[in-house]
Amino acid sequence: MNILVCISNVPDTTVRIKLADNGATIDNTGIQWIINPWDELALTRALELRDDPSSGVKQVSVAHVGLVGAEPTIRKALAIGADNAYRVNCDPADAFQTAACLASIVKNASFDLILCGIESSDYNGSNVGGMLAEMLDWVSVSGVSFLKVENGSITVNREIDGGRETLQVQSPCVCVVQKGIAKEPRIAAMRGIMQARTKTIAVSEWNGAESLTTVASYQPPKARPSCKFFDADSPEKLLEALQNEAKVI
Amino acid sequence: MAVLIYAENWEGKFKKLTFELASYGAQLASMIQTQLVAVSIGEVADEELLKLGNYGVSKVISLNHPQLQSFDSRQITRAIAQVAEQVEASALVLSANNSGKALAPRLAVRLKAGIASGVNQLPTSISPFVVSKKVFSGGAFASLTINTTVKILTLLQNSMELKEQIVSCTIERFEPTLDGGLTSPKVLESHKHAGKILLSDAEIVVSGGRGMKSADNWAPLLELAELLNAATACSRPISDEGWRPHDEHTGQTGKIIAPNLYIAIGISGATQHIAGVSSSKCIVAINNDKSAPIFESAQYGIVGDAAKVLPKLIDALKVIKNK
Ligand SMILES: Cc1cc2nc3c(=O)[nH]c(=O)nc-3n(C[C@H](O)[C@H](O)[C@H](O)COP(=O)(O)OP(=O)(O)OC[C@H]3O[C@@H](n4cnc5c(N)ncnc54)[C@H](O)[C@@H]3O)c2cc1C
Ligand SMILES: Nc1ncnc2c1ncn2[C@@H]1O[C@H](COP(=O)(O)O)[C@@H](O)[C@H]1O
Numbered sequence: 001m002n003i004l005v006c007i008s009n010v011p012d013t014t015v016r017i018k019l020a021d022n023g024a025t026i027d028n029t030g031i032q033w034i035i036n037p038w039d040e041l042a043l044t045r046a047l048e049l050r051d052d053p054s055s056g057v058k059q060v061s062v063a064h065v066g067l068v069g070a071e072p073t074i075r076k077a078l079a080i081g082a083d084n085a086y087r088v089n090c091d092p093a094d095a096f097q098t099a100a101c102l103a104s105i106v107k108n109a110s111f112d113l114i115l116c117g118i119e120s121s122d123y124n125g126s127n128v129g130g131m132l133a134e135m136l137d138w139v140s141v142s143g144v145s146f147l148k149v150e151n152g153s154i155t156v157n158r159e160i161d162g163g164r165e166t167l168q169v170q171s172p173c174v175c176v177v178q179k180g181i182a183k184e185p186r187i188a189a190m191r192g193i194m195q196a197r198t199k200t201i202a203v204s205e206w207n208g209a210e211s212l213t214t215v216a217s218y219q220p221p222k223a224r225p226s227c228k229f230f231d232a233d234s235p236e237k238l239l240e241a242l243q244n245e246a247k248v249i
Numbered sequence: 250m251a252v253l254i255y256a257e258n259w260e261g262k263f264k265k266l267t268f269e270l271a272s273y274g275a276q277l278a279s280m281i282q283t284q285l286v287a288v289s290i291g292e293v294a295d296e297e298l299l300k301l302g303n304y305g306v307s308k309v310i311s312l313n314h315p316q317l318q319s320f321d322s323r324q325i326t327r328a329i330a331q332v333a334e335q336v337e338a339s340a341l342v343l344s345a346n347n348s349g350k351a352l353a354p355r356l357a358v359r360l361k362a363g364i365a366s367g368v369n370q371l372p373t374s375i376s377p378f379v380v381s382k383k384v385f386s387g388g389a390f391a392s393l394t395i396n397t398t399v400k401i402l403t404l405l406q407n408s409m410e411l412k413e414q415i416v417s418c419t420i421e422r423f424e425p426t427l428d429g430g431l432t433s434p435k436v437l438e439s440h441k442h443a444g445k446i447l448l449s450d451a452e453i454v455v456s457g458g459r460g461m462k463s464a465d466n467w468a469p470l471l472e473l474a475e476l477l478n479a480a481t482a483c484s485r486p487i488s489d490e491g492w493r494p495h496d497e498h499t500g501q502t503g504k505i506i507a508p509n510l511y512i513a514i515g516i517s518g519a520t521q522h523i524a525g526v527s528s529s530k531c532i533v534a535i536n537n538d539k540s541a542p543i544f545e546s547a548q549y550g551i552v553g554d555a556a557k558v559l560p561k562l563i564d565a566l567k568v569i570k571n572k
Contacts (some may be wrong), residue, residue: 013520013521013524014519014520014521015388017385026389037502038502095364118350122384124366124382124383125364126345126350126354126367127354127357127366128354129354130322130350130351130352130354133355134323134355134357135358138323139321139323139432139434140322140351141351141434142322142350142351155437159496160320160347161346161449162445163439163440163441165440166438166439166440167434167435168435169435170432170434173434176350176351179502179503212362212363212395212396213365213393213395213396214396215391215392215393216394217391218389218390218392219381219390219392220390221387221389221390221527224545224546224548225548227534227545227547227549228548228549229549229550229551230550231551232552232558233561235551235558235565236569238549239565239566242531242533243569246531246548246549248452248509248510248530248531249453249510
């Protein structure tokens, strides 16, 4: 069984977003780029499975749709342990375009299981995984919080409103993963970093896939009014404000 | 033409979020000057379906098919897409919950529709179709233009006021054409958290962080939540430590919620935590450090030791409740 993990390259999640050109774009200066946290956990789980002989997982690849500037992030995924990588040379405008580029990679390879994160921390779309599955006409399971592969047979837990289901899924399939999929992201060891230098990143050109949406402009978040403090000894004042001013209780 | 909403049901019943969706759909339909139609899948009594008519839905298309009994997003997508085509939907609105997140992107491909996910307000313009959405986990907002004829939106839970608007509502049955050859995931086991107010449904949420000091100190927090009819939540270290169950963890890597009131007790307010709660209408923070970042997001605050403030707050609340 071969697993593909789709990774997106996002600003470090602690960074304060600055707008440029009057909100036409995001100011990228000084931003540190990381593997989207979900994708890092997905990769970690995929590698745990590969390293367990009873799973039947032979190879873990990663794919990214983006320009050459993202290669340090892809190298990081290789250093963590992915066997090889794909990059589609396209600066995607939306999830549809991203998914179409990813689909072109999948159609030319033989993957049994694709892992995507529940959302990328930049555009918070929650879309690429489901779109990719529909483009490939594969089964998809979202909200996956646990993934087991035994002799090529896939079992997952899926979070649903107010509960959880355990499912048996036939490959090929796309799993959109969330909290629980792995505990801590795996960290690259020195040896992995050295090996990553010799692993290949197969680059393909943009296949002409279109985008369906465009960002017209960005706005900063609305400034919250500054905090009104109440004395620790008179919480009834706080309750009064919640009742009569905020009207939330 | 129509605006189509996916009216999800839970064991045959709609939830508040279904009516929020209808309220949003009705306003969108009037902006586009068209009717509001709902699609319902599974067994739902007519009486329940007709409740949608109280929120502006003029037609409910109800389908029930053996292949749609378990939640297979591939099959359900096909069914909803067929309904969308039949009613010539120009916009489709789903909830940004687990099932909406599973279906919307597949529908987008099937219907070649641009998608704006996790919106919490109506579009600012219809032609071109522009709607604002949160990006960078709340660090900014983007005005997104959808360039396709059919638009798909997913609506954040609890972001829309219910708006009663009684219209005459009809029910229509629909027989989807499904591919019998497709295998669906097989449900081996199903587990429901019984009796709890779901975090995603709650209007009030009481949440604790490391400032609570230990798992044994949670009783007053739970009591406060019960008095307020609230759900309980926590910061990530709390669920990592096993002090509270994982499904209570809010934030960027946990649940993203938008209650009317979020009470953060002993939570520092790290950006990753705020990412999950920044859409709350009102945030209250209780923290013994006046310079904790949580106070930048909070509307109201008390600087003090949680262990001392909580009992007083509970007493004061009981006084109000007994009035
Ligand atoms: C990639 C990534 C993703 C993350 N995702 C999330 C996420 O989804 N959700 C999340 O919550 N975190 C997340 N984190 C962790 C986050 O950065 C913080 O570490 C975490 O939110 C801190 O939790 P806390 O506020 O409970 O604890 P602390 O930061 O330790 O804060 C405790 C607070 O309690 C106060 N306090 C102490 N004693 C008392 C007392 N007696 N009474 C009252 N107040 C007291 C302190 O002043 C302090 O402000 C993530 C981190 C990373 C790197
Ligand atoms: N540019 C990209 N290249 C590869 N995979 C991506 C890209 N963007 C998003 N993904 C994948 O899709 C998931 C959801 O992203 P999104 O739909 O953008 O929120 C991410 O967690 C990744 O697994």
